Amino acid sequence: MFTGIVEELGEVVHVEQLHEAARLAVRGKVVAVDARHGESIAVNGVCLTVVDVDGDVFTADVMKETLNRSCLGVLQRGSRVNLERAVRADQRMGGHIVQGHVDGTGVILTREPAQHWEIVRLSLPKELNRYVVEKGSITVDGVSLTVAAIDDQSFAVSLIPATLGLTTLGLKQPGDPVNLEVDIIAKYVEKLVVRS
Structure with a gap:
């Protein structure tokens, strides 16, 4: 984990x-x-x-x-x-639960620089859309992020300078592919609700 x-x-x-x-x-x-x-x-x-x-x-x-x-x-x-x-049991849980099991891939669509952050919009495979919610967690290329906005085919995240400087997300450009992992809790909830 x-x-x-x-x-x-x-x-x-x-x-x-x-x-x-x-x-x-x-x-x-x-x-x-x-x-x-x-x-x-x-x-x-x-x-x-x-x-x-x-x-x-x-x-x-x-x-x-x-x-x-x-x-x-x-x-x-x-x-x-x-x-x-991998996280140790005695560590702080700074991001969210990430399995390292990629659910799909997306593509960086746009980058909008601002003074103190950058808004990045990424494509979202249709089959993953139901697991992604505004203000929920998503992992992009292994980086735990909060979803800032979502529509039927894409989502946006706001990247702070630390994320831009310390991860590949500061280097990626529109058209570059990324790995996506949705929140595992959403998948478990769906399975439990569908079975009920």
Whole structure:
């Protein structure tokens, strides 16, 4: 489990294409310092299992299902990525409950800079719309955000300078794809209500 509070901007140092899979090598000085084989690290919001650690670089395998459902397949050497280690039970829960299980992908549609923040509008797949509400939580490329506005095909978030400076969301431009994870609580509530 994660919180959606990105610990650092990492960098992809190698991508190895395998049969229906890929192996990513990612530099992350903060997250790799105590990483061990089998632990989880979220890369752009996707929970990956650490296969190996060599100094400040960790390696993780990405299966076909993950490549198909996320934007990890577009990563290449030099790509910047949001990194977060799995939350410990004794940590503060700064964001919201994030599983690292991407529900779909969206695209950045527009960016509106303001003096103290930036409003970013993103496309929203129709099948995810019912789980997203104004002032609710959503994860975009692993970043826990509050939905500022929503319509049938898109939603908007307001990004503060810290988010713009410390995550890939400050680097992404209109047309760039992003990973989306909706609030897990909304999916559980739907299942319980539908069964009743």
